[in-house]
Amino acid sequence: MVREDRGAFRVRLDEGERVARLPGRRRIEVTSALELPAVGDWLALAPAAEGTETRIAAVLPRRSSLVRRAAGGEAALQVVAANVDRVFLVSGLDEEFNPRRIERLLALARLNGVAAVILLNKADLCPDPAAALCCVRELSPEVPAVALSALEADSAERLVAFLAPGETAALLGASGVGKSTLVNRLLGEARQATRPVRAGDAKGRHATTRRELFCLPSGGLLIDTPGLREVGLWAEAEELRGTFEDIEALAAQCRFRDCRHLDEPGCAVLLAVEAGRLGPDRLDAFQRMQLELEELDQRRSRTQEKARGRELAARLKTYRRVKPKGH
Ligand code: GDP
Ligand code: ZN
Numbered sequence: 001m002v003r004e005d006r007g008a009f010r011v012r013l014d015e016g017e018r019v020a021r022l023p024g025r026r027r028i029e030v031t032s033a034l035e036l037p038a039v040g041d042w043l044a045l046a047p048a049a050e051g052t053e054t055r056i057a058a059v060l061p062r063r064s065s066l067v068r069r070a071a072g073g074e075a076a077l078q079v080v081a082a083n084v085d086r087v088f089l090v091s092g093l094d095e096e097f098n099p100r101r102i103e104r105l106l107a108l109a110r111l112n113g114v115a116a117v118i119l120l121n122k123a124d125l126c127p128d129p130a131a132a133l134c135c136v137r138e139l140s141p142e143v144p145a146v147a148l149s150a151l152e153a154d155s156a157e158r159l160v161a162f163l164a165p166g167e168t169a170a171l172l173g174a175s176g177v178g179k180s181t182l183v184n185r186l187l188g189e190a191r192q193a194t195r196p197v198r199a200g201d202a203k204g205r206h207a208t209t210r211r212e213l214f215c216l217p218s219g220g221l222l223i224d225t226p227g228l229r230e231v232g233l234w235a236e237a238e239e240l241r242g243t244f245e246d247i248e249a250l251a252a253q254c255r256f257r258d259c260r261h262l263d264e265p266g267c268a269v270l271l272a273v274e275a276g277r278l279g280p281d282r283l284d285a286f287q288r289m290q291l292e293l294e295e296l297d298q299r300r301s302r303t304q305e306k307a308r309g310r311e312l313a314a315r316l317k318t319y320r321r322v323k324p325k326g327h
Contacts (some may be wrong), residue, residue, distance in 0.1 A: 001037045001038065001039055001041045001042075001043055001082075001213075002017065002039065002040065002213040003039060003210060003211065003212045003213070004037070004038075004210060004211065005019075005210065007021065007022075008020075008021055009021065009022075009037050009043070009056065011043055011045065011054075011111070012213075013310060014026060018054055018185055019046070019053075019108060020043065020045055020052055020053070020054040020055065020056050021054070021055060021056065022036075022037075022055070022056050023055050023056070028040065029293065031069060032077075033070075033076065033077050033078055033079060033080055034067075034077065034079060035059065036059075037056060037059050038065065038079035038080070038081060038082040038211075039081050039082065039211040039212065039213050039223050040065075040081045040082035040083045040084060040168060040170070040213055040221075040223055041059050041060070041062065041082040041083065041207065042059075042060040042083070043056050043057075043058070043059055043060065044056070044058040044059075044060060062082045062083055062213065064082070064084055064085070064112070064113065064114055065079050065080075065081070065082045065083070065084075065112065066079070066080040066081045066082075066084060066087060066108070066109075066112050066114060066170060066172070067079050067080065067112060067164045067234050068080055068108060068228070068231065068233065068234055069233060069234040069296065069316045070232065070233045071229065071232065073231050075299035075302075076196065076301050077234045079210070080170070080172070080225055080228075081156040081170040081223045081225065082091065083168055084093055084114055084168050084223065085114075085115065085167040085168050085169060086114065086115045086116070086117060086162060086163065086167065086168075086169040086170075086173045087112075087114050087115070087116050087117075087169065087170050087171075087172055088116075088117050088118075088119050088159070088162070088169055088170070088172065088173075088176065089102060089105040089106065089108045089109065089116055089117070089118050089119065089172055089173060090119045090121055090171055090172065090173030090179055090182070091105075091118070091119070091120055091174075091177055092121050092125075092174075092176065092177040092178060093120050093121065093122045093123050093125055093126035093129055093132055093147065094122050094123040094125045094126070096174070096176070096177070097120075097126075097132060098152070099135055099139060099281075100281065100285055101174065101231070102118060102136055102139060103139055103282075103285050104231040104233070104285075104289075105231055106118075106139060106140050106143065106243070107233060107240070107243050107289060107321075108172070108231055108233060108242050109172075110242065111233060111234070111240070113240055113242070116140075116143050117143065117144050117145070117146070117162045118140075118143055118144070118145035118146070119135065119145075119146060119148065119159070119173075119182075120132055120136065120145065120146065120147040120148070121148060121149065121150050121155075121178040121179060121181075121182065122149060122150070122177075123147040123148055123149045123179055124149040124151060124152070126147075129147035130147075132147065133146075133147050133232060135147055136196070144162070146158055150178040150181040150182045150185055151181070153185075155182065155185055156185045156188075156211045158187050159182065159186060160186065160197060160218045160220065162210075163216070163218070163220035163222070164219075164220065165219025165220060166219060166220070166221075167217060167220050167221070168213075168220070168221040168222075169185070169221070169222055169223070170222070170223040170224075170225060171223065171224050172225055172228060173227065173228070174227045174228060174229070175226065175227020175229075176227065178226070179225070180224060183214060183222060183224050184187070184217050185239060186214075186217075186218075186222060187214060187216065187217070188217060204251055210226065211223060211224065211225045211226065212224055221262050233289060233292060233293060233296075234296070235249075235293060235295075235296075236293065236297055237290060237293035237294045237297050239293075240289060240290060240293055243289075244282075244286045246278065246282070247269060247282070247283065247286050247324055250268045250269045250272050250278065251268065251269055252268075253266070253268035254266060254267050254268045254269060260287075260298030261283065261287070262287075269283060284323065
């Protein structure tokens with residue numbers, strides 16, 4: 001599936017592209033957003049008679065997916081892209097540059113088990129891209145990071161170096177960071193609409209409105225996604241383990257095994273912050289993510305309980321209806 005357009009799914013076949021829909025019945029049966037087709041999915045199509053709409057029979061099992069918590073208070077998830085080998089986390093090296101945002105994107109990739117590459121775009125606007133690179137390498141030393149400018153021709157090659165023929169990558173990042181410009185650079189043509197930066201601020205108006213999969217001349221596949229305003233994480237709180245290795249290494253030395261690094265005596269993490277070995281922002285980001293995922297855990301169990309309650313009520317109603325009189 002290469003694009004979704006309000007319930008219509010554009011699919012690519014050997015003979016070209018076509019729009020397919022979910023059968024009405026199935027749409028009702030779908031209980032989780034996980035079961036809906038996402039960009040990057042392989043679909044089984046029902047044979048269609050001449051002149052009728054193509055129907056989706058099934059979404060084939062995914063080998064990976066990028067899942068995030070949908071915007072808004074509900075505990076709802078959204079599949080951003082399916083079957084991706086790699087995710088490019090894009091940030092702009094302009095006034096909007098924000099390591100905390102990259103930290104969240106890194107957590108999202110990690111929680112989804114997808115390899116990441118950090119792209120610091122708009123290097124032409126930054127007096128010291130090397131300093132910014134240093135800063136993001138500290139966040140996650142094992143993730144490759146490159147500074148580039150989508151306006152320069154060599155940016156395509158630098159990106160393609162991370163995307164072997166046949167592999168699929170997704171671009172993730174806020175709107176205005178230059179994702180569409182990069183796509184166009186890679187395609188060698190203007191296929192994704194970009195919008196000029198408004199005078200007076202660094203925000204490019206978000207031009208990408210839908211997710212779409214592109215086949216690159218290099219043989220790789222690239223999924224462009226609309227700018228994520230919120231990087232909602234979708235995972236169990238426990239899964240955060242491994243995302244903040246620096247803090248975890250310190251926490252192993254805290255006096256209490258269940259130390260929350262707030263005000264406990266003998267806390268090695270707080271000590272490291274005091275000594276300037278750990279940024280207070282970093283600890284703050286870790287604690288926020290933990291709280292956020294704990295809150296999500298709770299919400300999800302509440303939603304499940306409600307669903308179980310509804311199911312029970314329905315069964316009870318059926319039981320009363322069919323129960324023979326006098327019993
Ligand atoms: P998207 O929302 O992430 O798809 O961002 P766009 O590709 O639409 O880019 C937003 C604005 O930033 C556009 O005006 C681009 O021309 C501009 N832009 C993108 N890449 C660069 C870059 O490397 N350097 C500079 N100076 N501007 C860029
Ligand atoms: Zn501690």
